[in-house]
Amino acid sequence: MKLITAVVKPHRLDEIKEALQAFGVHGLTVTEASGYGRQRGHTEVYRGAEYTVDLVPKIRIEVLVEDDDAEQLLDVIVKAARTGKIGDGKVWSVPVDTAVRVRTGERGPDAL
Amino acid sequence: MAPAITLAADAPTLSAANTGFMLICSALVLIMTPGLAFFYGGMVRVKSTLNMLMMSFISMGIITILWVLYGFSMAFGTDSGSIVGWSSDFVGLSGIGKMELWDGYTIPIYVFAVFQLMFAIITPALISGALADRVKFTAWSLFIALWATIVYFPVAHWVWGTGGWAFELGVIDFAGGTAVHINAGAAALGVILVIGKRVGFKKDPMRPHSLPLVMLGAGLLWFGWFGFNAGSWLGNDDGVGALMFVNTQIATAAAMLAWLAYEKIRHGAFTTLGAASGAVAGLVAITPSGGAVSPLGAIAVGAIAGVLCAMAVGLKYKFGYDDSLDVVGVHLVGGVAGSLLIGFFATGGGQSDAAGLFYGGGLDQFWKQCAGVFGVLAYSLVASAVLAFLIDKTIGMRVPEDVEVAGIDQEEHAETAYDFSGAGGGAATRTVPPAPVAGAASKKVDA
Numbered sequence: 001m002k003l004i005t006a007v008v009k010p011h012r013l014d015e016i017k018e019a020l021q022a023f024g025v026h027g028l029t030v031t032e033a034s035g036y037g038r039q040r041g042h043t044e045v046y047r048g049a050e051y052t053v054d055l056v057p058k059i060r061i062e063v064l065v066e067d068d069d070a071e072q073l074l075d076v077i078v079k080a081a082r083t084g085k086i087g088d089g090k091v092w093s094v095p096v097d098t099a100v101r102v103r104t105g106e107r108g109p110d111a112l
Numbered sequence: 113m114a115p116a117i118t119l120a121a122d123a124p125t126l127s128a129a130n131t132g133f134m135l136i137c138s139a140l141v142l143i144m145t146p147g148l149a150f151f152y153g154g155m156v157r158v159k160s161t162l163n164m165l166m167m168s169f170i171s172m173g174i175i176t177i178l179w180v181l182y183g184f185s186m187a188f189g190t191d192s193g194s195i196v197g198w199s200s201d202f203v204g205l206s207g208i209g210k211m212e213l214w215d216g217y218t219i220p221i222y223v224f225a226v227f228q229l230m231f232a233i234i235t236p237a238l239i240s241g242a243l244a245d246r247v248k249f250t251a252w253s254l255f256i257a258l259w260a261t262i263v264y265f266p267v268a269h270w271v272w273g274t275g276g277w278a279f280e281l282g283v284i285d286f287a288g289g290t291a292v293h294i295n296a297g298a299a300a301l302g303v304i305l306v307i308g309k310r311v312g313f314k315k316d317p318m319r320p321h322s323l324p325l326v327m328l329g330a331g332l333l334w335f336g337w338f339g340f341n342a343g344s345w346l347g348n349d350d351g352v353g354a355l356m357f358v359n360t361q362i363a364t365a366a367a368m369l370a371w372l373a374y375e376k377i378r379h380g381a382f383t384t385l386g387a388a389s390g391a392v393a394g395l396v397a398i399t400p401s402g403g404a405v406s407p408l409g410a411i412a413v414g415a416i417a418g419v420l421c422a423m424a425v426g427l428k429y430k431f432g433y434d435d436s437l438d439v440v441g442v443h444l445v446g447g448v449a450g451s452l453l454i455g456f457f458a459t460g461g462g463q464s465d466a467a468g469l470f471y472g473g474g475l476d477q478f479w480k481q482c483a484g485v486f487g488v489l490a491y492s493l494v495a496s497a498v499l500a501f502l503i504d505k506t507i508g509m510r511v512p513e514d515v516e517v518a519g520i521d522q523e524e525h526a527e528t529a530y531d532f533s534g535a536g537g538g539a540a541t542r543t544v545p546p547a548p549v550a551g552a553a554s555k556k557v558d559a
Contacts, residue, residue, distance in 0.1 A: 044319065045379045047389060047438060048424045053319050 001096040001111065002070040004072055006030065006061045008089035013059055019080035023073060025063055033060040039086040058089060064099055066109055068103040127218035130347030134223045140339025145172055146238050147332025151388065152241045152466035154325025155437050157318060159519025160245045167240035174257050175233045181206055183232055184225050186366070187267035188196065191275020196266045198477045216348045227343060228268070235264050235292045239496075241298035241437035245310050246516050249524045251509045255499060259299060262494050267291050268487055282478070283484030286356065286463060287344035287453045289400025290488045297444025298489045299313050300435060300498035308542035309434035311516050318436075323384045330388035334364060337395045341402055345463070352403055359402035362415030368396025369422065370418030378422075386422070393421035393442050397450030403463035404454050412457060417449040430500055448485055455481045 006108040013030065020028060034055040061106065065073055068100040070093050077091050149168035156164045165212040175183070176279070182203055189199030189395060201207025214224035236256040243252070270276040271283065276292065310318070320326060342348075342357035371384045373392025397417030398410055405413060425441035428434060437442065444476060455478025460467030466480075467473030495554060504508055517524040 026366050045383055046319050046385050047377070047441075048375065048379060048422070049426075049429065050379070064347075076131055 001099060001112070002065055002067055002093045003096045004063045004070060004073055004091065004093045006075065006089065006091040007058050008061065008077075008091070009083065009087065010057055010059045012062075012083070013080045015080040016061060016077055020073075023069075023076050025044050025065065025073070026061075028035065029062040031060040031062075035056045037045060037087065037090070044082050056081060056087065062087065064096060064112055066112065124213060124216060124218045126213060126220065127347060127349075129496050130349070131220060131223055133348065134219050134227055134343055134346060137339035137343025138223070138227040138230055139229065139338045141234070141343065142172070142329055142336075144230075144333050144336035144340060145169070145234045147336055148234060148237055148241075149329065150325045151329025151333060151392070152244070153435055154322040154327075154329060155320040156242075156244045157519075158321045158522055160528055161165060161321065162241070162521040162525050163249065164244055166249065166525060167247075170249075170253055171233050171237040171256055174253060175236065175260055178257060178260055179225075179229045179232050183260060183265045184228065186261075187232070187268040188273050190225075191273060193270070194275055194277040194280065195270070197269045197275070200413045214346070218349070219346055227346075231288060231292060232260060232264055232268070234463065235288075235296050236260055236299075238292070238439060238443055239300045239434040240294035241302065241305050242435045242438065242439040243307065244436035245520055246510050247307065248508060248511055251503050253509055254507070255303075255503055255509075258304070258499055258503075259496060262499065263299065263492055264291075264295065267295050267313030267492065269465050270488070271484065278484045281483060282464075282466065282477075282480050284404050284458065284464065284466065284481065285400045285451065285456050285484060286403035287341045287394070287399045289310045289447045290484050292486050293396045293399060293443040293453065294485060295492045296431060297497035298492035300439035301444065302336050302493040303432070303500040303509075304433055304435055306315070306497050306500040306504060309432075309515055310436060312431075312436045314429065320385060323388075324345035325387050334391055334395060336400075337364075341395075341399060344402065355407075355462055356402045359405060360398055360553075362410040363398035363402065363417070364391050364394035364498070366411045367391065367397065367418030367421075369423045370415040372423050374419050374422040376533070383508065388439070388493050389424065389425070389442060390418045393446045396443055396446030398422075400447065400451045401454045401457065404458040404468075405462065405475055406457075406459050409457040409459065413450060413453050413465030414460070420449050421446050445488075448489070449518060451481050451485045452478065454529075454547055455479070471532065 024093055034057055036054050041052060041056050044051045044053055074091055074093060082088055098107060099111045100107050118199050145168050149165040153161050153164045185202035186196055187195035189202050199363045208221045210220060210222060212221050214221045236259055239353050270278045271285050297518050338357055338360055341360045342353045345356065347355040348354055368387050368390035371386050371393060372474060375386045376382050392415060393416060394414040397413050401413050402410065421442050424445040425438045427441065454468060456468045456475055457469050458466055458468035458473065459471050460473060468477050469475055511520055511523060
C-alpha cells in the first residue's frame with residue numbers, strides 16, 4: 001500500500017475530488033494547511049507599514065491506495081491540481097505497512 | 113464654541129426644536145466613543161482587543177462623574193484669569209433650574225452641560241490609541257481622571273469658555289480641533305515619550321486583527337461626528353449648523369479619497385485601513401474649520417488633511433516613537449492642519465466675519481490660529497508627559513513585559529476577546545466552580 005499526500009491550492013479541491021472519484025478512490029482525508037515553496041508569500045500594507053506573509057493557505061489531501069494504482073494516481077492528482085501558475089504545490093507517495101478499518105477490523109487492501 | 117448671540121431687546125426663550133436637536137446631537141457624540149473603541153480595537157492584535165475597548169469605555173464612567181462634580185464648572189464656569197472657570201452652581205449640577213437657558217442660547221444649561229460632557233469623554237479616550245497593549249488599566253484610569261482635571265477642563269475653557277484666552281483672542285475652533293484633537297494628539301505624544309515602545313516594535317508583526325471592526329468603528333465615528341460638529345452651534349437658527357453638517361460630509365469624503373489616492377501611488381493598493389483612516393483624518397480636520405469655510409473649501413481642507421495624515425503615520429518608524437495606532441499622525445496632524453487652514457480658507461461669511469488669506473483677510477486669522485494651536489499643543493504635551501512620569505514613578509504605567517507578550521487582556525481583565533479553542537467546542541478551557549463561602553464550608557466540616 002501507498003499513502004499519497006498532496007499539498008495543493010485550496011481552490012483545486014473540487015477538481016481533485018472529482019478526479020479521484022472517477023478513478024475509483026473511495027475515501028480521502030482533507031486538512032487545511034499553510035506553507036510556502038519557492039514562491040514564498042505575499043506582502044500586505046497597513047498604513048504604509050508592509051508585512052510579508054510567508055505562509056500561504058494550502059490544503060493537504062491524503063489517500064491510501066494499493067501499490068499498483070499509486071503511480072497512476074499521482075498523475076491524476078497532478079493533472080487535476082495544476083493551474084500552471086506558481087504555488088501549485090507538491091504530491092508524493094510513501095509506503096505504508098498496514099491499514100485497518102476501525103469498524104470491521106479488516107486489514108490490508110480490504111481496509112481501503 | 114460660538115460666541116453668545118444676545119439681542120438686548122429680545123431675550124432668548126427656550127426653543128423646543130433646538131433643545132430636541134441638541135439632545136439628539138449629544139447622543140450622537142456619545143456613540144463616537146464606542147465607535148472609537150471599535151476603530152482602535154480592530155487595529156490591535158487579538159490578545160489586547162478587550163483592553164483597547166475598555167480604555168475608551170472607562171472614560172464614559174470616570175469622566176461623567178468628574179464632569180458633574182467639578183468639570184463643567186471648571187470648563188464653563190465664570191472665568192478666572194483667562195485660565196480656568198468656576199461657578200458653584202455648576203458643582204454637582206446642583207444650582208441649575210431645568211428651564212434655565214445656557215448663556216444667550218435657546219437651550220437649557222442641562223442640555224449644554226451634557227453635550228459638552230460627551231466631548232470631555234471622547235477626548236481622553238482618543239489618547240488611548242497611542243498606548244495600546246502596554247498600560248496598566250488602573251494607571252490609565254488614574255491618568256484620564258487627572259488629565260481631564262489638569263488639561264482638558266482648563267483647555268476647554270481657554271478655547272470655548274467666555275473669558276478663556278484663546279476664545280478672547282478670536283481663535284476659531286468650531287467643534288474641537290484644538291480642544292479635542294490637538295489636545296489629545298499632543299497628550300498622546302507626551303505620554304508615549306515617557307512610557308516607551310511596545311515590546312517588539314519594528315520587529316514583530318503588529319498588523320490589525322480585524323479590519324471589519326475598524327470599518328464599523330470608523331462608520332460609527334462618521335455618523336456620530338454629525339452631532340459633534342453640527343451640534344456645536346447649539347441650534348440652527350441661522351444656518352451655520354447646517355453649513356457645518358454639509359462641510360463635515362464633504363471634507364470626510366475628500367480626505368478618504370485623498371488618503372486612498374496617496375497610498376495607491378505610494379504602496380500600490382487602496383487599503384481598507386486607509387479608507388477608514390482617511391475618513392477620520394477628514395473628520396478631524398473639518399472639526400475646527402467647518403463653520404468658517406465654504407463647501408468647496410471643505411474639499412480642500414479634507415484633501416490636504418488626508419494626504420498630510422497619510423504621510424504623517426509613517427513618521428513613527430522614522431523617529432522611533434511608538435504611537436501604536438497613530439493618534440499623533442491622525443489627530444494631532446489632522447487637527448493642526450484643519451485649524452491652520454482656517455487662516456487661508458475662512459470665507460468670513462460663516463460662523464464669524466474673520467476672513468482668511470484667500471478671501472482677502474490677510475494673515476491676521478492665521479496668526480491667531482497659530483497661537484491657539486501651539487499654545488494648546490505645548491501645554492498638553494508637557495503636562496501630559498509630566499503626569500505620565502509621576503504616575504510611572506508611583507504606581508507604574510506599564511504592565512510587566514511577560515504580561516505584555518502574553519496579552520494584556522488576560523492579566524488586566526481576566527478575559528479574552530475570542531474563543532479559539534476549536535476541538536470539542538471549548539475543550540481548552542474548563543469551568544472552575546465558585547469557591548464555597550466560609551459559613552457553608554465550616555458547616556460541612558462539622559457534619
